[in-house]
Ligand code: DX5
């Protein structure tokens with residue numbers, strides 16, 4: 001299967017979200033990447049369920065929701081109700097990760113776990129077979145437009161090895177500083193899904209930029 005592109009609406013024009021959602025819907029984007037930040041787990045606040053619900057009306061494409069929040073268990077049902085298809089929580093925010101993953105799946109969503117740049121992929125050894133997705137942060141979470149951390153390639157290869165050894169079906173998603181410059185190298189290292197925020201939305205022709213990322 002060829003790789004998937006999940007543009008991050010964090011970099012979209014929030015005053016024109018309907019237009020931005022319709023653009024993504026018509027583009028070759030596979031998923032919508034939706035970053036939820038609480039100002040506690042990360043030093044920034046983005047948006048929550050009402051915004052997700054509002055854009056759900058404009059597309060049937062899967063919503064790939066990346067929670068950068070503490071205590072995500074409290075809101076799993078709400079994110080499902082808002083229209084989430086894939087719900088990703090941070091390893092660093094979940095002391096009872098196994099329970100959290102079961103709760104996400106019980107709501108009928110796909111379950112993902114995200115790792116901060118300093119978190120070793122080996123921490124997933126005993127949960128990887130339960131996961132649909134692992135999101136490797138290639139920048140420190142909290143803001144768009146940061147530069148890509150090169151150690152990400154090594155992490156992808158390690159994670160790919162772990163996935164193969166355990167017969168896991170988890171997809172590998174990369175988030176932060178993704179461009180057409182590094183996309184091919186990320187895919188060759190083992191990535192299946194690429195998130196791109198500013199590279200897409202700050203470009204002159206976002207639809208074409210998405211197509212370029214899809215065709216690298
Ligand atoms: C960062 C978010 C990313 C962000 C990526 O905390 O998780 O999804 O939108 O933005 P770019 O592609 O601009 O690095």
Ligand code: ZN
Nearest residue numbers: 008035066175
């Ligand atoms: Zn994200």
